[in-house]
Amino acid sequence: MGNILHLSQPVRIFARASAVGYDEYRGPLGPYFDFHDERDRFGADTWEKAEGELGRTVLNLALNRAGIPHTALDLLLAGDLQNQCVASSGGLATFGLPYIGLYGACSTFVEGLVCAALALNGTVDLFRVGVVTTSHNCAAERQFRLPLEYGGQRPPTAQWTATAGGCALLERGDTGVCVTAVMPGKMVDGGIKDAANMGAAMAPAVADTILRYFGESGDSPEDYDAIVTGDLGREGSAILADLLAGRGMSLGGRHKDCGVLLYDPDYQDAHAGGSGCGCCASVTAAHFLPMLERGEARRILLMATGALMSPASIQQGGSIIGIAPLAVLEVKE
Amino acid sequence: MGNILHLSQPVRIFARASAVGYDEYRGPLGPYFDFHDERDRFGADTWEKAEGELGRTVLNLALNRAGIPHTALDLLLAGDLQNQCVASSGGLATFGLPYIGLYGACSTFVEGLVCAALALNGTVDLFRVGVVTTSHNCAAERQFRLPLEYGGQRPPTAQWTATAGGCALLERGDTGVCVTAVMPGKMVDGGIKDAANMGAAMAPAVADTILRYFGESGDSPEDYDAIVTGDLGREGSAILADLLAGRGMSLGGRHKDCGVLLYDPDYQDAHAGGSGCGCCASVTAAHFLPMLERGEARRILLMATGALMSPASIQQGGSIIGIAPLAVLEVKE
Numbered sequence: 001m002g003n004i005l006h007l008s009q010p011v012r013i014f015a016r017a018s019a020v021g022y023d024e025y026r027g028p029l030g031p032y033f034d035f036h037d038e039r040d041r042f043g044a045d046t047w048e049k050a051e052g053e054l055g056r057t058v059l060n061l062a063l064n065r066a067g068i069p070h071t072a073l074d075l076l077l078a079g080d081l082q083n084q085c086v087a088s089s090g091g092l093a094t095f096g097l098p099y100i101g102l103y104g105a106c107s108t109f110v111e112g113l114v115c116a117a118l119a120l121n122g123t124v125d126l127f128r129v130g131v132v133t134t135s136h137n138c139a140a141e142r143q144f145r146l147p148l149e150y151g152g153q154r155p156p157t158a159q160w161t162a163t164a165g166g167c168a169l170l171e172r173g174d175t176g177v178c179v180t181a182v183m184p185g186k187m188v189d190g191g192i193k194d195a196a197n198m199g200a201a202m203a204p205a206v207a208d209t210i211l212r213y214f215g216e217s218g219d220s221p222e223d224y225d226a227i228v229t230g231d232l233g234r235e236g237s238a239i240l241a242d243l244l245a246g247r248g249m250s251l252g253g254r255h256k257d258c259g260v261l262l263y264d265p266d267y268q269d270a271h272a273g274g275s276g277c278g279c280c281a282s283v284t285a286a287h288f289l290p291m292l293e294r295g296e297a298r299r300i301l302l303m304a305t306g307a308l309m310s311p312a313s314i315q316q317g318g319s320i321i322g323i324a325p326l327a328v329l330e331v332k333e
Numbered sequence: 334m335g336n337i338l339h340l341s342q343p344v345r346i347f348a349r350a351s352a353v354g355y356d357e358y359r360g361p362l363g364p365y366f367d368f369h370d371e372r373d374r375f376g377a378d379t380w381e382k383a384e385g386e387l388g389r390t391v392l393n394l395a396l397n398r399a400g401i402p403h404t405a406l407d408l409l410l411a412g413d414l415q416n417q418c419v420a421s422s423g424g425l426a427t428f429g430l431p432y433i434g435l436y437g438a439c440s441t442f443v444e445g446l447v448c449a450a451l452a453l454n455g456t457v458d459l460f461r462v463g464v465v466t467t468s469h470n471c472a473a474e475r476q477f478r479l480p481l482e483y484g485g486q487r488p489p490t491a492q493w494t495a496t497a498g499g500c501a502l503l504e505r506g507d508t509g510v511c512v513t514a515v516m517p518g519k520m521v522d523g524g525i526k527d528a529a530n531m532g533a534a535m536a537p538a539v540a541d542t543i544l545r546y547f548g549e550s551g552d553s554p555e556d557y558d559a560i561v562t563g564d565l566g567r568e569g570s571a572i573l574a575d576l577l578a579g580r581g582m583s584l585g586g587r588h589k590d591c592g593v594l595l596y597d598p599d600y601q602d603a604h605a606g607g608s609g610c611g612c613c614a615s616v617t618a619a620h621f622l623p624m625l626e627r628g629e630a631r632r633i634l635l636m637a638t639g640a641l642m643s644p645a646s647i648q649q650g651g652s653i654i655g656i657a658p659l660a661v662l663e664v665k666e
Contacts, residue, residue: 003431005458046649075517082643083416085436086651089520089641093654098336098517100444100658101436101641103418111433115448122455125338143645184408184433187426308422308434310415312476316379318419321426325433 003212004183010332011117012173014128017061018285019054020278021137021163023270027263032286033164034061040138040163047138048082052091054165054278055080055134058285059092062130062167070095073169074125077115078132079108080277081161083143087134097130104323106198106231107185107306109133109166109281113327114182116170127171134165135276144195144311157197157235159275162262166281168289177292178332181217185209185323187308195314199236199272202305205322206232207243209303213326214249221251225297228288229324230280230304231259233273258283280304292331300329336545337516343665344450345506347461350394351618352387353611354470354496356603360596365619366497367394373471373496380471381415385424387498387611388413388467391618392425395463395500403428406502407458410448411465412441413610414473414494425465437656439531439564440518440639442466442499442614446660447515449503460504467498468609477528477644490530490568492608495595499614501622510625511665514550518542518656520641528647532569532605535638538655539565540576542636546659547582554584558630561621562657563613563637564592566606591616613637625664633662 018033025036035057037043042053055078063070076095078088079102088101104111112131119126138148140161146152170179188208192201206229214220221227232240237257244250258280259273284302291297308321351366358369368390370376375386388411396403409428411421412435421434437444445464452459471481473494479485503512521541525534539562547553554560565573570590577583591613592606617635624630641654 005456008455008457048645048649049651079436081417083645084414084438084641084643086641086643086646089654089656090646090651093520093522093641096519099520099656100448100517103412103434103436105417115433115452118452118456118459119448122341123338123451124341126451184431186429187422187432189426308417308419308426310417310419312381312416313419313423316381318382318423321422323422323432 003216004181006181007117007121009121009172010174010178010180011120011170012176012178013168013289014171015062015066015169016285016289017058017065017167018282019057019165020282024162024164024262027268029261029283029287033282047136049090051080051087051134051136051139055088055091055132058165058167059130059132062169066169073097073128073130075129077102077112077129079103080134081140092132105306105308106275106277106279107304107323107325108277110302110304110325110327113168113179114184114325117179117182120170120172129170130167132167133277133281135161135278137161137163140276154271155196156271158271159198159231159233159259159273160270161276162274162279164278164282166278166285174332177289178330179327180330181328183213183326185325187321187323189319189321191319193319197235198275198307199233200239201307201320202232202322203236203239203243205324206240206303206305209324209326211247221254224254224299224301226256227251227254227301229257231275232257232305233259235272292329298331302327302329336549337514339514340450340454342454342505343507343511343513344453344503345509345511346501346622347504348395348399348502349618349622350391350398350500351615352390352498353615357495357497357595360601362594362616362620366615380469384413384420384467384469384472388421388424388465391498391500392463392465395502399502406430406461406463408462410435410445410462412436413467416476420467438639438641439608439610439612440637440656440658441610443635443637443658443660446512447517447658450512450515453503453505462503463500465500466610466614468494468611470494470496473609487604488529489604491604492531492564492566492592492606493603494609495607495612497611497615499611499618507665510622511663512660513663514661516546516659518658520654520656522652522654524652526652530568531608531640532566533572534640534653535565535655536569536572536576538657539573539636539638542657542659544580554587557587557632557634559589560584560587560634562590564608565590565638566592568605625662631664635660635662
């Protein structure tokens with residue numbers, strides 16, 4: 001049973017874009033996002049519709065960067081955290097493009113890269129694919145947790161759903177920033193039932209993906225300039241280090257977590273770090289893809305992290321299932 | 334921009350399975366489902382978990398039919414209607430397989446066939462892929478509409494979410510029931526805002542898919558033994574016929590709708606027909622795939638139909654966006 005899926009035809013990321021809300025703009029990566037809205041509304045009259053606008057915005061920005069019209073895309077892959085993924089459908093319907101909706105919780109951006117790479121790899125009629133994922137703090141907070149007006153207390157292990165969106169456009173090609181291999185995640189149930197500690201629920205899935213990847217590829221962490229996780233946050237990152245140490249592996253300073261990078265722990269009250277479908281997407285698009293484009297990194301292992309649960313599944317005593325799909329990003333000349 | 338995606342390597346459906354609840358078992362197709370539970374519980378203590386068990390059941394049944402262990406699968410593609418798709422994750426996590434979650438509302442089964450065919454088409458490391466989709470009337474009713482105990486009245490255009498699940502297992506191959514071409518759906522907003530009339534919301538998307546498919550392929554409806562839609566129901570099927578008549582096309586008796594076939598209009602109170610991710614999946618697995626296996630049909634055009642909306646999007650005045658992905662099923666020798 002294969003784990004790593006090698007691509008017989010190389011696939012390249014030819015454009016990317018990111019957009020964020022005010023908190024994310026005030027964070028350490030603020031200047032690098034393509035677009036921000038200080039009121040987090042993106043012109044919409046509800047938070048839910050604002051998230052749809054975020055998706056529409058990042059797709060338009062990526063198309064602008066590539067200098068192509070939306071009709072040059074053959075397929076859109078998208079997902080978000082709203083019930084029935086209505087941010088993606090509501091925000092992207094007007095493009096009139098073939099569409100495949102994904103659900104991987106906060107892992108959806110890399111799930112999208114995996115699907116885009118697999119589809120482009122073998123399908124002669126498919127030329128350019130767009131991946132869009134979004135999250136909005138206010139939409140997520142009132143859907144998953146409490147009314148915004150309530151101002152509920154949050155434990156230190158809780159994460160902050162990012163108001164953010166990211167987009168990557170992919171095509172067949174072997175120059176520039178390429179996706180050279182992908183690996184879908186396996187669902188790992190670590191028995192965590194605390195919805196305020198997603199990092200603990202997702203860390204075992206990341207450990208599973210990392211151990212499978214290095215075990216099968218024969219590579220070691222030193223072969224990569226960065227090993228990036230989506231949104232383990234500080235809590236989940238510490239647990240991941242412990243889990244890997246138990247198997248004799250250390251990622252050391254190579255491990256970077258998008259949720260940790262997004263907010264400043266000293267002056268921003270994001271607790272354990274950022275999360276949400278837009279967290280990994282926006283940080284990858286604004287920080288890691290540009291690092292590869294500028295040659296500051298040559299090879300990055302990118303894993304997004306998802307916590308598969310709903311308020312109903314938690315209320316019914318279900319545990320939170322983690323998943324961590326992987327994409328290998330490499331600069332090719 | 335390509336619409337129809339032709340497969341350079343043929344993909345075959347080598348096993349399938351279906352399971353349903355009591356109402357579906359009492360319907361015209363009752364004897365043909367592989368499994369039913371007269372209490373609709375599938376051994377679980379909540380309706381939400383029962384839907385997860387439905388998914389687990391159909392995957393096990395399909396594996397049994399194929400005579401292979403679950404470890405012979407390289408990838409699972411699955412989806413359902415529950416918030417955050419927790420029926421799929423909760424029901425399938427224990428298999429420990431690489432997993433990609435999909436969201437296409439009631440169109441998810443064919444969305445899964447599309448993704449499976451694209452992935453198998455070009456990826457040398459991927460051999461066998463499973464597609465599982467489910468729905469449960471009681472889980473959907475209380476999530477989308479009203480508490481079950483309330484016994485709310487439903488208008489004649491409303492559909493009945495099927496308690497049903499279906500599974501198809503695919504591999505590369507050019508004999509038996511093959512998927513020879515696929516086409517992702519486009520999101521079509523027909524301006525319908527009535528959540529009790531999903532047929533009207535989805536019919537324009539089906540018309541779009543049909544007109545694109547026949548326009549590009551050069552085929553005509555007479556080239557197919559059946560043109561199958563997922564769950565337009567009686568209302569949506571009538572609207573589809575009108576929309577196509579306006580473009581000079583008639584499907585005639587070739588059009589079959591899984592939602593219409595699932596319940597008997599005379600003695601079952603399903604109003605406009607069945608719906609849900611399990612409707613198209615179970616009827617395809619129990620009725621149309623066996624027709625192809627027995628040689629009673631040689632070529633079927635299968636479209637599932639999805640209504641992309643959430644209770645929140647309806648409350649905020651959003652319209653219901655339709656989508657209809659397509660797969661061409663052909664018997665090859």
